[in-house]
Amino acid sequence: MSLSAPPPVAVRTLSAPAAARLLGLWHAAGPAYLALADGLRAAVLSGSLAPLTRLPSERELARALGVSRTTTSAAYDRLRELGFATSQVGSGTVAVLPRSAGLPVRPQAPAGDGPLPPLSDRSGPIEMSQATPSAPDALHGAYQRALEMLPAYLGTGGYSHLGLDVLREAVAERYTARGVPTTPDQVLVTTGGQQAIALLATTLVGRAEPVVVESPTYYHAIEALQRAGGRVIGVPVGDVESLASAVHRTRARLAYLVPDFHNPTGRTLSAEERDTVARLTDRYGVTVIGDETLTDLDLDGGTVPGPFCGDGTDSRLVSVGSASKSFWGGLRIGWVRADPQLVQRLARIRQALDIATPVLEQLTVVELLAERAEILPARVADLRGRRDHLVGLVRHRFPDWDVPSPAGGLCVWTGIGRPAAQALAGAAVAEGLRIGAGPQFTPDGSAQDRVRLIYTSPAEKLTDAVDRLERAWRRITG
Structure with a gap:
């Protein structure tokens, strides 16, 4: 039976x-x-x-x-x-x-x-809603070298609540090389950048407390802040005056920004805008999280202003980083750069989630960070070609759409000329294509006339994706 x-x-x-x-x-x-x-x-x-x-x-x-x-x-x-x-x-x-x-x-x-x-x-579904590049060729060698380092850690219990010392040192050295003196006690290693954001939200957001974010912004950050109990309030991307006004009006104690190659718009905060944000922390006592997971993906070779955490002395400027976009999402390695007291507090709270981050992947990221000067130029050049291919195709097929060419990052924030983003995303699913509808990236359901298109796939798959997008557009426009 x-x-x-x-x-x-x-x-x-x-x-x-x-x-x-x-x-x-x-x-x-x-x-x-x-x-x-x-x-x-x-x-x-x-x-x-x-x-x-x-x-x-x-x-x-x-x-x-x-x-x-x-x-x-x-x-x-x-x-x-x-x-x-x-x-x-x-x-x-x-x-x-x-x-x-x-x-x-x-x-x-x-x-x-x-x-x-x-x-x-x-041939099957095409994923254009996840900004996850494939791994670089150097990843395999980095894992091999990490395996050679692993025996030194096998005599321990394998738990390191703050992260392996060797990785915390490597991350601190990276910030220092960018102009922000950093010590390992200011670094917490997390299981991906998303866990870093969720930990900060859980630690710093009280029930029904206001949190200010850019709108649109990274969808999973909105989700993490809301699940922590926050009342998420959006301000226009890059409008630091509106940010200041919202913080002052709502008395928010936390704000979340993506300062470099903003997800999804691609915008980067200028040095002057960063200085304005830093002054807000003193004036209003607000902690500002700067999500720098896309900082390495400078596709046009412009100069990114210094790290979001300024000169490193402001304890209310917190930086989140990750190996996911620079190297590979499958590593699931991220970090927080913050005041040592906040680092210790976050480490205590994260033990209720996963206790510690896998050792082998941490050692692999140590190797990748040491070789970043050799790895990243080829990665950036590859993504630049994919971006140009997608932007050119979409501009040709949809001449009435607003299709910017972002200076960095992994996505194109595309204006479709009418408030039909969700209808287009739904029709795209029927064509075996997943795209992000604009309202998904806002706390209030706005951006009805925008979709987010990802250019991490090879050129031939991007061409197929645009074919499907065109069929989906015909579905909703008749």
């Missing part, structure tokens, strides 16, 4: 009004039920709609969106067909994430909905 797996149990509920806000302008052209299903599927894939969320009833969602119940019923049927939802009598419809998430499936249109755009043969 075989036992079937129990149906997934919802751990949260999405109301119909919240679903309407999440979807935004979800429908532009074509069958409404497909556009609705695509929008919900894109929300699950992007993380803005968490799996195991109970969706609104068909009737409630139809009322909130101003469509027929037939449309919402067909959309839910479509989600179940694709494996993105499951339903059980008495439990409603629950969003889930299937193993085949993102794979295109040929739609089956019910009578009366008209013909659907054809889905061409393709």
